[in-house]
Amino acid sequence: MDTLADLLDGPRARGAFLLRMVMRPPWAVRVEDGAPLCVVIVRTGELWVTPQGGEPVRCGPGDVAVMRGPAPYVVSDAPGSPPQWIIHDEERCTTLFGAPPASSMTFGVRMWGNDPDGPTTLLVGTYLAQGAVERRLLAALPPLAVLPDWESPLPALLGDEIVRDAPGQPVVLDRLLDLILIAVLRAWFSRPGARPPGWFAAHGDPVVGPALRLLHDDPARPWTVAELAAAAGASRAALAKRFGDLVGEPPMSYLTGLRLAHAADLLRGGDQTLEAIARRVGYGSAFALSAAFKRERGVSPQEFRAGAYPEGWRDGSMNTEE
Incomplete structure (x- = not known):
């Protein structure tokens, strides 16, 4: 068995959290869910990711960001934008004052944001469960890994499937997220100048x-x-x-x-x-x-x-x- 495939085959996504996020500036979200891994694909617009204690990193259309938990991080329209919402564990979102976000921010199946016509569209997939085999993979990743200009048909497929409400859809999305993660990490470890783990x-x-x-x-x-x-x-x-x-x-x-x-x-x-x-x-x-x-x-x-x-x-x- 391929070593990377084996690491991802045991603790696969089970009930992963997937969302299509549409935003109009200014906006910022602080993520404190403690999840072991989150994948964000930028479809349109731009995204800035600021790891805890790190510098902001820009992601443009076609870029993929992989955030390793459990340390918190901020995703925003620009560096330094003050967070307006906080993502807690158990997929719970609040304002900075602990109130739930406005009901108008949910405007479709797995669709969330401050403006359904906003210029920034993100596809978010979060692994909520931590597994032991996965830990070797997590240890090989930095808190933030960005794969620029990822050429793949998978983001378009995820974009179509993430907003569907069909029988068995959560399982379909779990497996699709697994496929995307494997493909992204394989490309990231193989990029020029990469320092992949020994295994x-x-x-x-x-x-x-x-x-x-x-x-x-x-x-x-x-x-x-x-x-x-x-x-x-x-x-x-x-x-x-x-x-x-x-x-x-x-x-x-x-x-x-x-x-x-x-x-x-x-x-x-x-x-x-x-x-x-x-x-x-x-x-x-x-x-x-x-x-x-x-x-x-x-x-x-x-x-x-x-x-x-x-x-x-x-x-x-x-x-x-x-």
Whole structure:
């Protein structure tokens, strides 16, 4: 499996928040929803994004902005425009004084703004749920990533679908948002001068790439470096060195992080027993998984399932998987 696809395949969008936003200057919105990731496509007009503690960045028509949470940020018509609305968690919007926005700001299916004929049109897709496998991807992103002049038919398709009210539409929009995110990140990591994370760059290596795909295809298998090397057509020493140089850690350490990330996603996403999860991710017993999980994550699987996260989990700064 492609490494990037695997990172996005587990914690996919589930009930994502999607909106077509139409604005006329002056306007500004402060986003404090704590969401792990938000994608904004500029269809017309311009957008300025100001990360917390950062400088304003302009986005024009065709540009895509990816904001990594949970730190707040401001989107506006111009740098320094004072926020008029605040987006809180649970998709709740208020004025600066805590009152709900005017009912006239909602003027269609998933359409919101201060003027339906405004010159600025944005397509907004927000991932509301944080998943463990996704955390490795979040850790590789800056608070704000802007892909300029993205040439793709997907924004037009999203623009058409986002305002439809058809059976199963939320699922359609979730999958479309996933597709857009994968395409945008692939283009962003591949742009000239980019510094993609090691696991992304290593995917194209003739030795390390096949080994990574094998690990992601079957993380539960009791892999050894020798088996991976044989499958990749290299010596054990050559694979170990190239893997460490490109990915930044030994193959077995990478496999441990991958297994624990999948275990965390299963803990969050269902009610399987710890024993069943252990078997699915390559541990011989619930006790072995629990010990490894507590050692690497700082909390037990039971505590994690109950919502206890170690410091740094939500913002991606805890980076044991890199």
